Amino acid sequence: xxxxxxxxxxxxxxxxxxxxxxxxxxxxxxxxxxxxxxxxxxxxxxxxxxxxxxxxxxxxxxxxxxxxxxxxxxxxxxxxxxxxxxxxxxxxxxxxxxxxxxxxxxxxxxxxxxxxxxxxxxxxxxxxxxxxxxxxxxxxxxxxxxxxxxxxxxxxxxxxxxxxxxxxxxxxxxxxxxxxxxxxxxxxxxxxxxxxxxxxxxxxxxxxxxxxxxxxxxxxxxxxxxxxxxxxxxxxxxxxxxxxxxxxxxxxxxxxxxxxxxxxxxxxxxxxxxxxxxxxxxxxxxxxxxxxxxxxxxxxxxxxxxxxxxxxxxxxxxxxxxxxxxxxxxxx
Numbered sequence: 268x269x270x271x272x273x274x275x276x277x278x279x280x281x282x283x284x285x286x287x288x289x290x291x292x293x294x295x296x297x298x299x300x301x302x303x304x305x306x307x308x309x310x311x312x313x314x315x316x317x318x319x320x321x322x323x324x325x326x327x328x329x330x331x332x333x334x335x336x337x338x339x340x341x342x343x344x345x346x347x348x349x350x351x352x353x354x355x356x357x358x359x360x361x362x363x364x365x366x367x368x369x370x371x372x373x374x375x376x377x378x379x380x381x382x383x384x385x386x387x388x389x390x391x392x393x394x395x396x397x398x399x400x401x402x403x404x405x406x407x408x409x410x411x412x413x414x415x416x417x418x419x420x421x422x423x424x425x426x427x428x429x430x431x432x433x434x435x436x437x438x439x440x441x442x443x444x445x446x447x448x449x450x451x452x453x454x455x456x457x458x459x460x461x462x463x464x465x466x467x468x469x470x471x472x473x474x475x476x477x478x479x480x481x482x483x484x485x486x487x488x489x490x491x492x493x494x495x496x497x498x499x500x501x502x503x504x505x506x507x508x509x510x511x512x513x514x515x516x517x518x519x520x521x522x523x524x525x526x527x528x529x530x531x532x533x534x535x536x537x538x539x540x541x542x543x544x545x546x547x548x549x550x551x552x553x554x555x556x557x558x559x560x561x562x563x564x565x566x567x568x569x570x571x572x573x574x575x576x577x578x579x580x581x582x583x584x585x586x587x588x589x590x591x592x593x594x595x596x597x598x599x
Contacts, residue, residue, distance in 0.1 A: 306368025326394030331514030333358020395419035424523035547576030
């Protein structure tokens with residue numbers, strides 16, 4: 268229950284030799300575990316890299332997307348002690364896609380529980396999309412626990428951003444949006460969120476799984492600058508799609524469970540924390556306006572716009588910029 272340590276004590280030194288030098292080689296965890304949470308949830312966590320290194324916490328997107336092996340590869344494992352976990356209801360955490368007690372304040376509390384469990388005083392936060400939302404929310408709640416932030420594809424959870432995802436994307440991806448809306452009867456398409464949520468939370472797989480695949484395929488189809496059918500299809504895999512679609516709809520329906528005034532209203536709490544903001548110019552899931560608004564409200568942040576990228580962290584320019592941003596924090 269409290270993790271299985273895996274040797275070695277010291278991490279090997281790696282050089283970046285793959286994917287044109289922009290990601291580190293694949294690496295296995297040196298420790299994994301499951302941490303009991305509230306509301307019947309159990310969190311999966313893992314650590315990779317240097318057990319004695321500088322802590323960095325990876326926050327995955329969604330909500331509900333979960334983390335995967337590729338996410339370990341943004342960090343030099345000879346320097347960083349990388350903590351990766353699946354948020355409640357996501358990925359390898361249990362139970363999958365559960366909305367019970369699944370709120371932003373509880374996710375913040377879960378991070379605190381993991382930090383204490385692993386004996387970490389402070390860490391660098393690394394997150395994209397919803398991961399950027401959660402990083403900001405956690406940092407504003409516990410600024411003394413955060414050494415810095417590397418954030419990508421900024422999502423502030425504002426009503427305009429939700430409306431863009433549900434309806435505005437039709438202006439850029441009309442065919443993907445038509446398939447998304449077309450999963451519902453014509454008379455239900457004026458309330459995509461409400462009617463998708465009703466299906467996604469239906470207990471019968473014959474109802475919730477087709478809705479989950481339709482929602483997730485829509486998001487995947489709009490996530491890269493150039494069409495990537497393999498990437499889009501991976502969104503629609505049953506286990507991945509259920510956690511992503513159900514929890515996204517759940518969070519969207521509750522305004523992301525954010526404080527009144529939203530994340531921009533709490534920026535004075537973290538104005539002093541250094542941050543790198545990486546934003547794809549043609550990010551259609553989380554348009555660049557939010558990154559610019561965040562940078563304008565954050566004196567210690569540096570915004571980098573990738574001119575040939577959409578939303579995905581794995582597009583070439585974005586992943587190189589993310590690795591470079593993490594490397595710059597070695598001096599902080």
